Amino acid sequence: MNDIVLEKMQLRKQLTAIRDGLPASVRTAQSQAACEHLITLTKEKGYRSVMVYIPFRSELDIWPYIEWCWQQQLEVFAPRCNVAELTMTLYPLYNKGQLRRGSYGIMEPDQQILEPTDAVPHAVIVPGLAFNDNGHRLGYGGGYYDRYYEKIGASTSWIGAAFQQQLVDCIPVDRYDIILNFVVSNKGIERFS
Template identity: 25%
Template sequence: MEKKEIRKKILEYRETIDENQRKMWDEEIFKSLINSDLYKRSNTIFAFVSFKSEVDTHKIIKHALSSGKTICVPKINSKQEGIKIYKIENFDQLKEGYFGIMEPVESCEEVDSSTLDLILMPGVAFDRHGGRVGYGAAFYDRFLSNMSKQVYKVALAYDFQVMDTVPMDEHDVRIDGVITEREMIITE
């Protein structure tokens, strides 16, 4: 399947998942992440702020903040500028922004990618080899390719979003792992 077809199929299906079912899966993903050495060893975490039917990151962000971790979230001012990284002190520092996605308020401090220890990524489909199909705007691929250091990149997704293989283009950046409600996949 092509990326466009995968996006359509997975996103349509993800929207049909019962909210209670999704909450149960989100809880399993939350527990798996916060109990992982990866999370425990990370001091500064860059996390996407979940939107619509994505795996819920609101609870993860709040937990990390209450655990004394530094949390950074993305902000998109324009397609040309791409993703900028901002540190938040609490969840109230988020307001609706680009495409209706929660973003940091203007008073938040912009930080450099070199401070990050862990990146929690969104996406549509993934495979066990680090393949990722995003939403099509290439925001994360551009962001990751411009990073000054190697940072562990883990996607949060539901089990049905993991495929045998996903199509990858030359500019696509591979990820290091995927956490679903069923397992933690470390890519080969």
């Protein structure tokens, strides 16, 4: 194992504990504030379609943002994980009832009632454990979002969603890690070139 892999493993453990340790009331308040900033960014950039993640465990809850997108009649896509290939397939999502428990216990689009799509969203909302002010992200280690980035390219806006406690100074990176265009937290919107 190289130094970057070890450093990422240690940082994942540390930041998972910090995020899990946030009181539910703090997570709710910060999630709501971050969603307001996501709405502002979506309006500012004129996104008409977004790929979202379905919040899991102690992740920033973006359901208020997803529901706002539906109200505004924006196209909402959610991923299904293909664990064997470590890839994601996009599905349109129109309501919560179209989700079922999938890979890793995460709610995913129900492939019995929804058809996959090759559509490329205007923006991808990305979860993670840590984000820094260079647009780097520390994910969970599977590389799903990095592979999806390789597939659809940089023409899409990549937006990290985080609690302020997940904003750190330094993240170890290697050549496969995506660089985000924005990080949105309860503190506001950070922009990167």
